[in-house]
Amino acid sequence: xxxxxxxxxxxxxxxxxxxxxxxxxxxxxxxxxxxxxxxxxxxxxxxxxxxxxxxxxxxxxxxxxxxxxxxxxxxxxxxxxxxxxxxxxxxxxxxxxxxxxxxxxxxxxxxxxxxxxxxxxxxxxxxxxxxxxxxxxxxxxxxxxxxxxxxxxxxxxxxxxxxxxxxxxxxxxxxxxxxxxxxxxxxxxxxxxxxxxxxxxxxxxxxxxxxxxxxxxxxxxxxxxxxxxxxxxxxxxxxxxxxxxxxxxxxxxxxxxxxxxxxxxxxxxxxxxxxxxxxxxxxxxxxxxxxxxxxxxxxxxxxxxxxxxxxxxxxxxxxxxxxxxxxxxxxxxxxxxxxxxxxxxxxxxxxxxxxxxxxxxxxxxxxxxxxxxxxxxxxx
Amino acid sequence: xxxxxxxxxxxxxxxxxxxxxxxxxxxxxxxxxxxxxxxxxxxxxxxxxxxxxxxxxxxxxxxxxxxxxxxxxxxxxxxxxxxxxxxxxxxxxxxxxxxxxxxxxxxxxxxxxxxxxxxxxxxxxxxxxxxxxxxxxxxxxxxxxxxxxxxxxxxxxxxxxxxxxxxxxxxxxxxxxxxxxxxxxxxxxxxxxxxxxxxxxxxxxxxxxxxxxxxxxxxxxxxxxxxxxxxxxxxxxxxxxxxxxxxxxxxxxxxxxxxxxxxxxxxxxxxxxxxxxxxxxxxxxxxxxxxxxxxxxxxxxxxxxxxxxxxxxxxxxxxxxxxxxxxxxxxxxxxxxxxxxxxxxxxxxxxxxxxxxxxxxxxxxxxxxxxxxxxxxxxx
Numbered sequence: 001x002x003x004x005x006x007x008x009x010x011x012x013x014x015x016x017x018x019x020x021x022x023x024x025x026x027x028x029x030x031x032x033x034x035x036x037x038x039x040x041x042x043x044x045x046x047x048x049x050x051x052x053x054x055x056x057x058x059x060x061x062x063x064x065x066x067x068x069x070x071x072x073x074x075x076x077x078x079x080x081x082x083x084x085x086x087x088x089x090x091x092x093x094x095x096x097x098x099x100x101x102x103x104x105x106x107x108x109x110x111x112x113x114x115x116x117x118x119x120x121x122x123x124x125x126x127x128x129x130x131x132x133x134x135x136x137x138x139x140x141x142x143x144x145x146x147x148x149x150x151x152x153x154x155x156x157x158x159x160x161x162x163x164x165x166x167x168x169x170x171x172x173x174x175x176x177x178x179x180x181x182x183x184x185x186x187x188x189x190x191x192x193x194x195x196x197x198x199x200x201x202x203x204x205x206x207x208x209x210x211x212x213x214x215x216x217x218x219x220x221x222x223x224x225x226x227x228x229x230x231x232x233x234x235x236x237x238x239x240x241x242x243x244x245x246x247x248x249x250x251x252x253x254x255x256x257x258x259x260x261x262x263x264x265x266x267x268x269x270x271x272x273x274x275x276x277x278x279x280x281x282x283x284x285x286x287x288x289x290x291x292x293x294x295x296x297x298x299x300x301x302x303x304x305x306x307x308x309x310x311x312x313x314x315x316x317x318x319x320x321x322x323x324x325x326x327x328x329x330x331x332x333x334x335x336x337x338x339x340x341x342x343x344x345x346x347x348x349x350x351x352x353x354x355x356x357x358x359x360x361x362x363x364x365x366x367x368x369x370x371x372x373x374x375x376x377x378x379x380x
Numbered sequence: 381x382x383x384x385x386x387x388x389x390x391x392x393x394x395x396x397x398x399x400x401x402x403x404x405x406x407x408x409x410x411x412x413x414x415x416x417x418x419x420x421x422x423x424x425x426x427x428x429x430x431x432x433x434x435x436x437x438x439x440x441x442x443x444x445x446x447x448x449x450x451x452x453x454x455x456x457x458x459x460x461x462x463x464x465x466x467x468x469x470x471x472x473x474x475x476x477x478x479x480x481x482x483x484x485x486x487x488x489x490x491x492x493x494x495x496x497x498x499x500x501x502x503x504x505x506x507x508x509x510x511x512x513x514x515x516x517x518x519x520x521x522x523x524x525x526x527x528x529x530x531x532x533x534x535x536x537x538x539x540x541x542x543x544x545x546x547x548x549x550x551x552x553x554x555x556x557x558x559x560x561x562x563x564x565x566x567x568x569x570x571x572x573x574x575x576x577x578x579x580x581x582x583x584x585x586x587x588x589x590x591x592x593x594x595x596x597x598x599x600x601x602x603x604x605x606x607x608x609x610x611x612x613x614x615x616x617x618x619x620x621x622x623x624x625x626x627x628x629x630x631x632x633x634x635x636x637x638x639x640x641x642x643x644x645x646x647x648x649x650x651x652x653x654x655x656x657x658x659x660x661x662x663x664x665x666x667x668x669x670x671x672x673x674x675x676x677x678x679x680x681x682x683x684x685x686x687x688x689x690x691x692x693x694x695x696x697x698x699x700x701x702x703x704x705x706x707x708x709x710x711x712x713x714x715x716x717x718x719x720x721x722x723x724x725x726x727x728x729x730x731x732x733x734x735x736x737x738x739x740x741x742x743x744x745x746x747x748x749x750x751x752x753x754x755x756x757x758x759x760x
Binding site for chain 1: 403404407408410412413415416417419420421423424428429430431432433434467468470471474478495496499500503603604605606607608627628629630631632633634635636736
């Protein structure tokens with residue numbers, strides 16, 4: 001997700017850097033033959049009307065598949081009419097932010113958090129109130145009272161970036177606070193399909209369907225380049241969000257929606273997720289082994305129960321370490337400080353993504369990271 | 381573009397209404413076999429990296445094709461690096477509105493105008509200042525001075541909805557005002573490919589590349605359901621717009637972009653536009669004949685030089701006529717009042733779209749409209 005604007009010469013960045021990129025699934029294993037087949041089928045066979053401005057919520061065939069999928073995999077009950085297909089979860093957050101701006105002017109965000117959600121809400125003039133996280137996600141018990149003008153955004157199934165899974169007591173607490181305040185929890189389930197161990201916890205949405213806006217994406221299960229996400233809206237919010245989207249004339253292209261419906265209907269998505277879980281589990285294990293081999297107890301690993309990245313605290317490294325210098329050692333890692341609303345608490349923490357990383361370069365990458373840490377350690 | 385939220389029962393609306401829908405091209409003639417072929421080719425052959433978050437401006441292959449196309453068809457000179465692919469022109473307007481909000485807080489809009497642009501700019505807290513139009517587009521000469529906090533949005537190649545083509549004197553005037561004010565003209569060339577008679581006037585962008593933001597779309601040349609549009613940005617605005625879009629994590633899906641690049645490269649888009657110009661010219665002539673036959677001099681036709689719709693003033697009908705009652709007579713037309721910022725000036729004007737209307741129902745549609753007008757005339 002780097003913002004590199006080349007002048008179209010596209011000079012490749014140094015080839016040899018091992019990039020523990022986060023947020024990108026394995027793109028070589030994307031089922032591109034099936035995707036190509038279904039895109040073609042959709043483009044050829046869908047009714048002419050699907051090439052027009054369609055239902056503002058997106059193609060009904062896809063919304064029906066998603067409804068069935070959420071029920072099958074997460075026990076969620078929602079009518080296809082409550083689902084809105086969006087061009088990536090980002091558009092979903094923007095629609096929520098703008099629709100609810102008349103009623104709310106603040107939002108509780110986990111700290112650290114993904115960058116773009118805060119930009120989206122700040123762009124609509126929300127005040128951002130950070131709430132700290134620990135190994136189990138947002139520390140909801142430390143939130144003494146709920147400011148009534150606030151929404152709350154949570155990543156309960158795999159806190160981004162720390163990786164904590166929000167326990168049921170905190171979930172119930174969050175729901176109770178939101179219900180009492182007449183507010184909403186926005187549940188960002190960005191990689192909820194990749195639970196790698198333990199028992200799945202049902203989404204927040206199942207606890208309070210009228211107070212939880214569920215945000216899903218296919219960027220992790222399939223590919224970010226598809227730009228396909230969706231909202232599950234409380235019934236009373238369907239009309240206001242739809243009216244806003246219609247007024248802005250924001251829509252998602254129809255052919256890929258129908259192709260995805262076909263891919264889901266033939267069981268291909270389920271099989272892909274099942275396969276990728278094993279792949280990611282294998283990579284995660286290789287990564288953990290490499291970290292133990294090279295760093296021993298100095299590497300404190302977090303967030304290894306789900307997803308496609310780990311958070312690692314390197315105990316004892318200097319607080320002033322600048323992780324963005326690691327590429328000089330042939331490896332790129334992501335400092336957690338960059339995701340922090342309140343600074344200086346995560347200087348020793350990095351994120352290591354393994355979603356799109358070939359197995360054979362995981363160990364060499366960690367070996368390079370060790371050289372970087374050792375030499376930085378000595379020099380500071 | 382109607383906002384009908386069915387509860388998924390999708391009861392078809394009365395089959396027999398002849399709908400002079402505006403803004404939709406002929407969807408049955410959309411080159412769907414070619415589109416299907418190129419989607420498949422793109423999905424199969426593009427590099428794996430194109431399934432990732434890519435260049436925030438969109439696929440370079442498509443931007444290069446668009447750059448060449450704009451030069452070939454409009455004499456525009458722009459580097460592919462100045463082009464940003466967006467998910468329909470709506471997203472383009474939203475990015476412009478948000479990027480420039482720190483410097484500007486108002487916008488001049490043509491009155492009447494398309495609805496969604498005002499919603500987008502108002503959503504970012506711009507004040508909207510209407511400027512009246514006549515047969516030749518915005519009456520720029522009536523704008524005594526330019527409020528420096530204002531942007532201006534124009535549809536110079538085919539004013540929406542009136543259909544006027546902005547003459548060179550008004551273009552030069554607009555450019556001079558914007559340059560003096562250090563402001564920008566936003567040039568919405570929503571259907572500039574369908575000039576049906578007369579000599580093409582070059583886009584505003586060619587007069588002042590640093591002060592004009594050009595907004596293009598493939599919704600009219602191909603299909604709205606593709607959701608593909610683009611911006612041509614002044615060089616100094618590329619970085620700020622790209623940074624904003626990156627911060628919000630808004631992108632367009634990659635496969636359709638590459639498919640469109642392939643379609644353009646093989647000359648298929650040019651051939652489709654050439655073919656459709658003849659089709660639309662034929663339908664326009666049928667529509668004008670039918671209007672003359674049924675209404676004679678009472679139907680004053682405007683905007684017949686370009687595009688896929690006409691504006692018609694029905695002289696002598698009561699000012700209180702409610703065009704939304706026409707479906708009771710089996711025909712749907714679009715009252716211009718609905719597009720007006722200042723009301724009561726266009727009560728006798730309707731829009732008649734012919735882009736997606738089969739030839740054989742044009743005359744019967746106007747016959748039904750005549751019955752509606754005659755009976756309304758008597759009753760009011």
